[in-house]
Amino acid sequence: MDTANGRVRVRAGGRSEKVRQAVGEATLAFLAEGRLTFSVVDVAARAGVGRRTVYRWWPTRHDLLVEALRTHVRRAPVVDAVGSWEENLRALAHRLAEFAAGPVEVAIAAIMAGGQHPEFNQTVLEQWRPAMESWHQLVHVAAENGEVAEGLDPRTVIDTLLVPIVFTPLAMRRPMGTSEVDALVDLLLTGTRAR
Template identity: 75%
Template sequence: MENTTGRVRVRAGGRSEKVRVAVGEATLAFLAEGQPDFTVVEVAARAGVGRRTVYRWWPTRDDLLVEALEVHVRRVPTVEVDGSWEDGLRGLAHRLAEFAADPVEVAIAAIMAGGQYPEFNRLVLRQWEPAMESWCGLVRAAADRGEAAEGVEPRTVVEALLAPIFYAPVSVRRQMTAAEVDALVDLLLCGVRKR
């Protein structure tokens, strides 16, 4: 796998994997503190990894951000598309509400909302794309089975789910309650129901 500079990245397994995890977690820690303008040297110090090693594999701040976001996005909830539409959507919504309240995710969302780092926003959205596609698959599967209206736009449904779930921790400083998540899911189910 290559990073944004085209250099071959650290291989999985052994000491290289430990370095990769340490660097990714150190970078996420800076993001959790609301500091997206960290330096490569600061990440190396926090990770307990030599500067040369970090510069060799992640020569720029963007390379470190990509690494950290890949680590973070691996924690994003997934969904089964072969179960019922309601169970799949409800289960995903509750797991997303928990994920959205994670301090790292709250900080990332706040940084993005501030709009001061457009390249950071692009990197985050690029890392989220596979997860978004999988969630859209849940909506498509529901439409294919006749559980959702034909022609419903999957991305619109997913974004309608995500917006309030990720808004609450950033703006009102709390995770959506289970009752609020259920009410949101009920609203979405009603809105996309086959008529």
């Protein structure tokens, strides 16, 4: 690993990659428990990695959170804009609903909703930016194809999709059901339809 430019660099495969994965998963496990109060020592113990190694590669809790969130966001749903707007939106919605119901995502949403850790919220949003941009791209492609109304703000469309999908597991303590996701998609399709 190389910490040049403040970033952890890992060669693909080998011990370095295994350590990175173990540390990311250990940190995610603390987040799944709703804990932000863990220490570098706690993560090292849970990951089965030497404390000195963790301190050397991830000297702060913030560094550990960034590593964990990178690991988590890599699992986020991605939908290529190869189908129709309806096909793409429906596929994304169902994948997001499954993802949002996972324990890590519910815990992250709960921590963010509490508003007590603005630096954590900012880190989460930064790590999610590439995934969000890929979802916004679905709206852009649909607009180029004349499938949605002109002038739609992609962020508004995707936020309208995300809010109930994230809120349901957080507040209702259950995943959004298939029929609920389909009803939400139908509503969005009606609201975004080209006139």
